[in-house]
Amino acid sequence: MKHHNFHFKYSTIWLLAILFFVGIAQKSFSQNNKAEQQIIHVLKTQQDAWNNGNLVDFMQGYWRHDSLQFITVKGITYGWDKMLNRYQIKYPDKSAMGILKMQVVSMEKINRSCYYVIGSWQLIRSTDNPNGFFTLLFKKIKGHWLIVKDHTS
Helix, strand or coil: CHHHHHHHHHHHHHHHHHHHHHHHHHHHHHHHHHHHHHHHHHHHHHHHHHHCCCHHHHHHHECCCCCCEEEECCEEEECHHHHHHHHHHHCCCHHHHCEEEEEEEEEEEEECCEEEEEEEEEEECCCCCCEEEEEEEEEEECCEEEEEEEEEC
């Protein structure tokens, strides 16, 4: 009888251990989903701001810091203010801005506070429809997911 209790005891311990680790995995997965949903919300908010012709609101998705990096074929722009200025020169009005459509291609968790996001963008304007891809590094700063590096082509 003791032999039977021994197996029951260890089977119960193994079952509890498995349930514990499954619970941890599910919590981690749901935290990832929450982070990914928050990042997608940032991008959707940016797209809406752009389509309303509001560059300042569009820029709220970026880290407001001198270390922010925006990389294009023309080089690297450092800093939130310089990036906003660059956008204001290139897109002086709503017709120059057009309608922005963005689509996330992939999201990769780097660690608890960083995500790597790849996506595509398209501007729909009366004169042309430029398009390309972006690679974004999102970082959770003071409870908010913000873009700290943007490579757009």
